[in-house]
Amino acid sequence: MFSPPEPIYTVSGIRAIEERAKPxxxxxxxxxxxxxxxEEAVRLTMDRPGTVLIACGPGNNGGDGFVMARRLLQARxxxxxxxxxxxxxxxxxxxxxxxxxxxxxxETLSELPDPPAEGWALVVxxxxxxxxxxxxxxxxxNWIDTLNALPGPRLAIDxxxxxxxxxxxxxxxxxxATHTLSFIALKPGxxxxxxxxxxxxxxxxxxxxxxxALLPAEGQRLRPSMFREHLVPRPFNTxxxxxxxxxxxxxxxxxxxxxxxxxxxxxxxxxxxxFVGMMDRDAPAVDLMQPELMLRAPAVVLDAAGVxxxxxxxxxxxxxxxxxxxxxxxxxxLILDADALNLIAEDxxxxxxxxxxxxxxxxxxxxxxxGRLLGxxxxxxxxxxxxxxxxxxxxxxxxxxxxxxxxxVAAPDERWWINCTGHPGMATAGMGDVLTGLVTALIAQxxxxxxxLIAAVHLHGAAADRLAREGVGPIGLTxxxxxxxxxxxxxxxxxxxxxxLPESA
Ligand SMILES: NC(=O)C1=CN([C@@H]2O[C@H](COP(=O)(O)OP(=O)(O)OC[C@H]3O[C@@H](n4cnc5c(N)ncnc54)[C@H](O)[C@@H]3O)[C@@H](O)[C@H]2O)[C@@H](O)CC1
Ligand SMILES: [K+]
Numbered sequence: 004m005f006s007p008p009e010p011i012y013t014v015s016g017i018r019a020i021e022e023r024a025k026p027x028x029x030x031x032x033x034x035x036x037x038x039x040x041x042e043e044a045v046r047l048t049m050d051r052p053g054t055v056l057i058a059c060g061p062g063n064n065g066g067d068g069f070v071m072a073r074r075l076l077q078a079r080x081x082x083x084x085x086x087x088x089x090x091x092x093x094x095x096x097x098x099x100x101x102x103x104x105x106x107x108x109x110e111t112l113s114e115l116p117d118p119p120a121e122g123w124a125l126v127v128x129x130x131x132x133x134x135x136x137x138x139x140x141x142x143x144x145n146w147i148d149t150l151n152a153l154p155g156p157r158l159a160i161d162x163x164x165x166x167x168x169x170x171x172x173x174x175x176x177x178x179x180a181t182h183t184l185s186f187i188a189l190k191p192g193x194x195x196x197x198x199x200x201x202x203x204x205x206x207x208x209x210x211x212x213x214x215x216a217l218l219p220a221e222g223q224r225l226r227p228s229m230f231r232e233h234l235v236p237r238p239f240n241t242x243x244x245x246x247x248x249x250x251x252x253x254x255x256x257x258x259x260x261x262x263x264x265x266x267x268x269x270x271x272x273x274x275x276x277x278f279v280g281m282m283d284r285d286a287p288a289v290d291l292m293q294p295e296l297m298l299r300a301p302a303v304v305l306d307a308a309g310v311x312x313x314x315x316x317x318x319x320x321x322x323x324x325x326x327x328x329x330x331x332x333x334x335x336x337l338i339l340d341a342d343a344l345n346l347i348a349e350d351x352x353x354x355x356x357x358x359x360x361x362x363x364x365x366x367x368x369x370x371x372x373x374g375r376l377l378g379x380x381x382x383x384x385x386x387x388x389x390x391x392x393x394x395x396x397x398x399x400x401x402x403x404x405x406x407x408x409x410x411x412v413a414a415p416d417e418r419w420w421i422n423c424t425g426h427p428g429m430a431t432a433g434m435g436d437v438l439t440g441l442v443t444a445l446i447a448q449x450x451x452x453x454x455x456l457i458a459a460v461h462l463h464g465a466a467a468d469r470l471a472r473e474g475v476g477p478i479g480l481t482x483x484x485x486x487x488x489x490x491x492x493x494x495x496x497x498x499x500x501x502x503x504l505p506e507s508a
Contacts, residue, residue, distance in 0.1 A: 005228040010220030011189045013169045014133045023217040033096045035210040037070020043184045053124035054081040060130035061088030066097025068129025069104040086111040126157045128178040130164035138175030139165045147176045159183040163201040171196030188214045194421045195409025222419040230458040234500035246275030247447025250308025252301045254281040258316025261436045265315040266296045268440025271490040274447040280304030310336045310446040314343030315436040331356040336363045340439045348375035363452045364401035425464025428477025437482045438463045466492050
């Protein structure tokens with residue numbers, strides 16, 4: 004549970020690490036990659052006797068496949084290799100690997116063979132790795148279509164072919180793996196956008212390279228160990244004033260529920276007092292489901308809050324704009340979501356005030372909101388989620404959580420994280436409001452902003468994962484259910500954090 008954060012590198016980072024590791028590498032990195040890939044194939048086919056099919060491409064990813072094939076053959080495993088390239092164009096290492104495969108008695112086919120009657124024991128994609136430079140075309144797209152249609156386990160070597168290792172975009176066509184064995188370190192493309200749909204279960208083998216000794220991590224996969232120090236039991240001698248005054252402003256006509264969901268999430272994650280300012284003058288005076296929330300006029304909430312979230316159901320009316328004008332200059336941490344972001348995107352003056360804030364700011368856009376803020380659109384944001392999040396962090400001097408598959412958290416000083424909890428059942432109304440409430444609650448309880456945001460993002464997904472394991476969702480999961488589950492997961496984390504690590508026990 005508190006395993007260390009895992010480093011993530013873009014393609015240029017991996018290349019730099021490889022350059023530094025290569026001179027000392029004996030056996031070569033490719034030899035090591037092929038060996039661990041063969042080990043993985045053996046593991047995946049424990050109860051599946053039969054032939055392993057390896058599709059090899061025109062670069063070093065194909066070279067890994069040839070080494071893997073040779074290793075499997077030496078272990079007396081039936082292997083068939085199909086090579087989609089020209090021997091004379093192979094890079095030197097890959098060509099040597101092909102020759103060694105032939106010397107060991109292996110053969111290469113130039114087309115994908117029909118599967119045997121009993122099917123392949125395992126299908127291996129060693130077509131393209133991190134050297135993919137453009138969308139795939141025929142014949143590779145045909146190869147990938149054929150491979151994707153085959154039943155049984157499918158293993159991608161380093162990264163599924165056709166997936167952009169930096170962005171997670173499927174370029175033209177991408178292999179759909181059940182398992183991916185990635186080398187040296189994680190790549191962002193495995194974890195965000197189309198990555199999780201194509202990579203399946205991801206395992207990293209470092210090939211006896213210590214990447215962080217050769218290049219500081221560019222990004223990190225978000226783990227509870229990153230905020231463990233704040234997961235502490237409460238002292239007995241406390242009162243509600245010890246846990247902060249959280250404000251939520253939103254809930255315009257027709258959208259009352261958004262502000263209430265955020266308020267309920269803040270309450271159940273432990274904020275001391277929660278003031279909810281409803282923009283709708285006809286809103287109820289009390290949340291009958293959660294009477295602990297104090298529903299007040301928004302102007303009252305502005306004064307009462309020690310940390311303020313603006314946006315859940317805020318609306319785009321002039322009144323909302325005026326509320327933003329009053330809130331943005333406040334010297335308290337602000338969490339801006341939903342319509343608060345849309346108002347800023349529409350109004351250059353609000354944007355300037357937001358970017359110039361002295362107190363800390365968190366923005367939690369989904370891709371369409373991020374697109375509006377950047378003057379682009381959701382598709383451009385999705386084409387480069389890391390770049391978009393980093394761009395927003397710089398522009399607004401703020402912490403950003405760019406939501407979606409593999410939420411990207413970015414800080415203004417260029418650091419970034421990718422979160423891997425959560426599932427598609429979370430694509431439902433009110434889920435963002437709940438995240439806003441969770442972050443607000445942790446900040447109210449005096450968590451440092453960065454820890455509060457990454458913890459809330461991770462918790463939000465972990466709560467939904469827990470519910471799915473218990474049979475609640477993924478489909479039909481409601482945001483309100485996630486609030487209760489988040490409370491349970493958070494309290495369990497605190498108990499686990501207090502348990503000594505095995506090595507120190
Ligand atoms: N460089 C190293 O030291 C190591 C590399 N390794 C493996 O090598 C891979 C990277 O190798 P490469 O840099 O050779 O790259 P790839 O094997 O991913 O592919 C490069 C080849 O594909 C071609 N290509 C790129 N995009 C194409 C497209 N859309 N359509 C058709 N052809 C296209 C390129 O012209 C080049 O010939 C890694 O992913 C990993 O699997 C491992 O062996 C570990 C060590
Ligand atoms: K591959």
